[in-house]
Amino acid sequence: MKKEKICQLDERQLQQYAAVNTVVAWTAYGVLCAALLIQTALGSTFAQIAGELVTLLAVSGVMIVGYLKYGIWDKTQQYSLKKNALLSLAASLLAGAAMGISSYRNYHKPVGSLAAAVFVAFFTFLLCIAAIQLCWAGYKKRQRWLENAEDAQESADRSKD
């Protein structure tokens, strides 16, 4: 029979444990993103970065599903299309720069590299903004569901009385 694990921490320590884990997780996430950008800029092929890419996508997916499940948008930021557009722009510039550098290193064609950078930046921007908007739509839907679920519970309680 499987033995149930007993928590060795009290409530304050559990909060600190979660805080440390949060810092570790975000650091790992940032470093993973940086590693992907640097590897791309250094001319790594898709096969060479596939492992990191799959890890990043999996972690992002788990994060998005977790936030959606509990109706969480962000710890400090409220939704803003302008902010999302700026974030998407920053991501697209980074991705475009990495692709441009990589292309120039491999083919030594400035115009072609610039075109590749612009192409990647443009589609990264579109992809990012679409993904964020999709998450926002999902968040709103989930929030509505959670709020209504609360109401249903209350009305069930009232009907018992």
Place this chain on the structure above:
Amino acid sequence: MAKNLKLKSARAALDLSQKQLAEAVGVSRQTINAIEQGEYNPTIHLCRSICRALDKTLNDLFWEEEL
């Protein structure tokens, strides 16, 4: 957050050390110290356990009088 002097004095009145109170309520001594120093805001569950251990009410230990 202000220091919880009520908790400290209630513990002292029963001649309990932070460690003894911590063992009685099932937390670490650092947690009791953090509550007394006002560095940690305990859950209602822990507040109740502390009240039971010190034979006090929530009002006695955790209610802040308005200035």
